[in-house]
Amino acid sequence: MRTKLMFQGANNNLGEALQFLREYDNEASSMCTRVTEAQWLYATNITEQNRKRMVDALSLQAKLDRVSWQKVIQFSWSSLPDPMARRQLQMLALKGRAALPQEKQNEVRK
Numbered sequence: 001m002r003t004k005l006m007f008q009g010a011n012n013n014l015g016e017a018l019q020f021l022r023e024y025d026n027e028a029s030s031m032c033t034r035v036t037e038a039q040w041l042y043a044t045n046i047t048e049q050n051r052k053r054m055v056d057a058l059s060l061q062a063k064l065d066r067v068s069w070q071k072v073i074q075f076s077w078s079s080l081p082d083p084m085a086r087r088q089l090q091m092l093a094l095k096g097r098a099a100l101p102q103e104k105q106n107e108v109r110k
């Protein structure tokens with residue numbers, strides 16, 4: 001199926017893929033904590049300053065997602081011998097694509 005082959009590059013180095021997944025896991029989970037805290041703070045104390053903190057946290061998270069996606073699609077994930085890494089990278093690759101604006105999606109598809 002064609003979709004399986006999209007959004008991936010040439011890097012089939014399993015060590016690098018696992019390394020990326022470890023780093024991503026750490027960064028994404030601490031980012032998630034930050035966002036959750038900032039959202040909670042704003043929900044319980046609605047001030048302009050807290051709103052700004054929440055917006056900043058969300059935009060940092062979006063940036064991390066974009067940067068991570070750029071890395072994910074360097075990997076030739078469908079050819080990795082580790083089923084877990086393959087599935088995680090595939091998920092990230094397809095999830096990231098869905099988050100892109102429509103014209104970017106088309107651009108990427110070319």
Ligand SMILES: *[C@@H]1O[C@H](CO)[C@@H](O)[C@H](O)[C@H]1NC(C)=O
Pocket residue numbers: 045047048049050
């Ligand atoms: C609400 O947040 C502001 C910062 O925007 C802070 O100065 C204030 O102490 C907070 N209020 C409470 C009740 O935590």
